Amino acid sequence: MSCLFCKIIAGDIPASKVYEDDQMIAFNDITPQAPMHVLVVPKRHLATLNELSAAEDGLVGAMVRRAAAIAKERGVDGPGYRTVFNCNAQAGQSVFHIHLHVLGGRAMAWPPG
Numbered sequence: 240m241s242c243l244f245c246k247i248i249a250g251d252i253p254a255s256k257v258y259e260d261d262q263m264i265a266f267n268d269i270t271p272q273a274p275m276h277v278l279v280v281p282k283r284h285l286a287t288l289n290e291l292s293a294a295e296d297g298l299v300g301a302m303v304r305r306a307a308a309i310a311k312e313r314g315v316d317g318p319g320y321r322t323v324f325n326c327n328a329q330a331g332q333s334v335f336h337i338h339l340h341v342l343g344g345r346a347m348a349w350p351p352g
């Protein structure tokens with residue numbers, strides 16, 4: 240298995256876990272871009288958003304709701320936070336196992352770089 244996030248899910252590579260259930264895991268990003276930077280990752284390997292079908296609607300919905308719950312736990316729900324899925328090279332995707340970035344704790348610019 241060559242996928243970094245599959246290795247984290249399998250427990251072969253350590254991560255700073257903040258949440259886990261039967262379908263997803265969330266852990267702190269190793270190179271945080273904000274005071275809070277969590278990645279919400281499905282346990283099933285899907286390389287990019289382009290692989291999603293209607294079968295994953297429930298999974299993706301649960302990931303987004305988990306992102307909101309983590310933001311609330313960290314107290315950034317009121318001030319605001321950002322959720323991002325990068326898809327493929329031009330968007331900056333570097334790990335090809337889908338993941339939802341959850342960033343908060345500082346003001347953020349728009350448009351993104």
Ligand code: AMP
Binds near residue numbers: 271332
């Ligand atoms: P992306 O560029 O959207 O594919 O995001 C990949 C993210 O994974 C980046 O923000 C990296 O900092 C993060 N990352 C890479 N390796 C690890 C790791 N071992 N543990 C936690 N986060 C990681």
Ligand code: ZN
Binds near residue numbers: 244245283284
């Ligand atoms: Zn994977």
